Amino acid sequence: MAVKLDEFSSSLDAVAIQAGDVVTVPHLITDMLPYLDLPINEHHRLHLLRIARLLVQALETPRETVIRLCWAEPTLYGAIIVAIDCGIFSYMSQTPNEPVPVEYLARVTEMDPILTSRLMKHLSAMGIFQESAPDLYLATNLSKALALSKYAGGFTCMAEGAMKAIYRLPEYFRSTGYRNPDEATAGPFQFAYETSQHWFQWVSERPAICQQFNHHMSAYHQGRPSWMDRDFYPVENALLNLVKPGPNAVLLVDIGGGFGHDLQEFHQKHPSAPGRLIVQDKADVIQQVPNEPGKVEFMAHDFFTEQPIKGARAYYLHSVLHDWPDAECRRILRHISDAMAPGYSKLLINENVVPDQKADWQITGLDLMLMTLASARERRESEWHQLLTDAGFMIVHIWSHINGGESLIECQLA
Ligand SMILES: C[S@@+](CC[C@H](N)C(=O)[O-])C[C@H]1O[C@@H](n2cnc3c(N)ncnc32)[C@H](O)[C@@H]1O
Structure with missing residues (x-):
């Protein structure tokens, strides 16, 4: 038995230093060829990115993957935070097209030059900066984003x-x-x-x-398909068509809406939509909202208590229910259903619907993050049906975009 185990482990050892799946490499490259002569739209970009990731998996050896995951990525995470703290990203974004010598960077950030050089080397090896010559660094789009x-x-x-x-x-x-x-x-x-x-x-x-968390949430949604766009959800015909007349009529209540980035976006995209736009969140979040006059109103409200806005055209929950286990979701939903006007009000839920197969890493990563932080979860379609039916709702339609991202689950009272 011992001999067999030894033989087995030596064959595994050999596998660990061979490319993950070298046979698929020519197929993956062939899959990319048709895109050589095409202008790359968003759909093509996402498709190519999927192939490129498969290509890396196929070429990287298990040993390399282990070293990357155990050493390079955890230390990268730490190095990024040190660079944020010391202002490296802000400084580098001010001179976006000129290579910066590392001694100069150390001087302006008041860091030890040897430490600066070691951090910059790893940040560049991992693609955050570009090393244009020894000890000379250029900003990239990624490093510029990290200045924000x-x-x-x-x-x-x-x-x-x-x-x-x-x-x-x-x-x-x-x-x-x-x-x-x-x-x-x-x-x-x-x-x-x-x-x-x-x-x-x-x-x-x-x-x-x-x-920082509220900033992070606003970044999470940037550049992803938005239900407010014309090719996603029929805003005019399904939402704006029946809004009650009058100055007090409420079009949308964004419950747990953070700093209000969604309703600001809605107002930009549908400036003449009738009705009030109200963002609700916990009092401590609302206190931090920058005080700018505008169309969007802010209101402190705990969603585990009675919903004060009755009979709005739509109650909107974006990345809220995934923060809570089913029992708490049912409590949140009950306060909404109690406030809805039957036959008029809608519930719009903007969340991931986890596909039964081949879920994207952004969804699976978030699912485990939610589990870790809040004993909560991303849900599959069957789980959404179950939760909403139990809470007295009926799903009218689940709207999804060809380029993925979160769906819009349109519901009404059952
Ligand atoms: C994941 S964030 C989503 C924020 C925003 N809807 C978005 O998509 O960017 C969840 C939000 O729920 C809010 N929240 C948590 N507990 C709450 C409560 N009891 N009442 C109201 N809002 C709450 C948080 O402050 C946070 O803004």
Whole structure:
């Protein structure tokens, strides 16, 4: 038996230093060829990106993947946060087309030149900057994005408010006998951070992380298909057509709407839409909203309490229900259904619908993040039907975009 195991492990050892799936490489390259002469639209870009990722998987050896995941990516995460803290991204974005010598960068950021050089080397090896000559660095589109707080915020808030729980997942699951977490205030986050608070409550007490998180949420949706666009959901015919007349009629209530980026976008895209646009969120979030006069109104409201806006044309939940286990979702939904006008009000849910096969890594990654932070989940279509039916709703239609992203689940009272 020992001999067999040894033989087995030596054959696995050999596999670990061979390309992942070299046979598929010519097929994958052939799949890319038709795009050589085409202008690359968004649909083509996403398709090519999928093939390019498969190509990397096919060419990289398991050993290389292990080293990348164990060394290069965790240290990259740390290096990015140090670079954010020291202003490297902001400085590099001010001289976007000129290579910057590393000693100069160290001087303006007041960092040790040797440390700066080591960080810049790894950041460049991992594609964040471009190393144009020894010790000379150029900004890239990625490094320019990281100069913006809405893109940098994701790193800093996840480092403070998630990483410990991710690293302690194995310990947490050993302690629970590998049970799927479904208690909003007794999951991996509470275990790792030794708290009984829900993640949102914990974040509320840390305004800097709260602000970074809200920036991060606004970045998450950027550049993705939006239901407000003409090729997604028929806004005019399905939403604007029946809005009640009068100055107080409410068109949309964005519940848990953060800093209001969705309704600002709606107003930009449909400037003459009738009716009020109201963003609701927890009081501490609403307090942080920049005070700019405009069409969108802000209101502090806890969605576990009675909905004060009655009979709106639509109640809108974007990336809210995925933050909660089913029991809490049913409570949120009950307060909405109590406020809806039968035959007039709609519920619009903008969320991922996890495909039964080949879900995108953005969805599966978010699913595990939600599990870790909030014992919550992304849901499949059958799970959405179950949840909404139990809460007294009927799904009218699930609108999805050809380029993926979140769907719009249109519902009415059952
Ligand atoms: C994942 S974020 C989504 C934000 C926004 N809808 C978006 O898509 O960008 C969830 C939002 O729910 C809010 N939230 C959490 N608990 C809440 C509560 N009890 N009442 C109201 N809002 C709450 C959070 O403050 C946060 O803004």
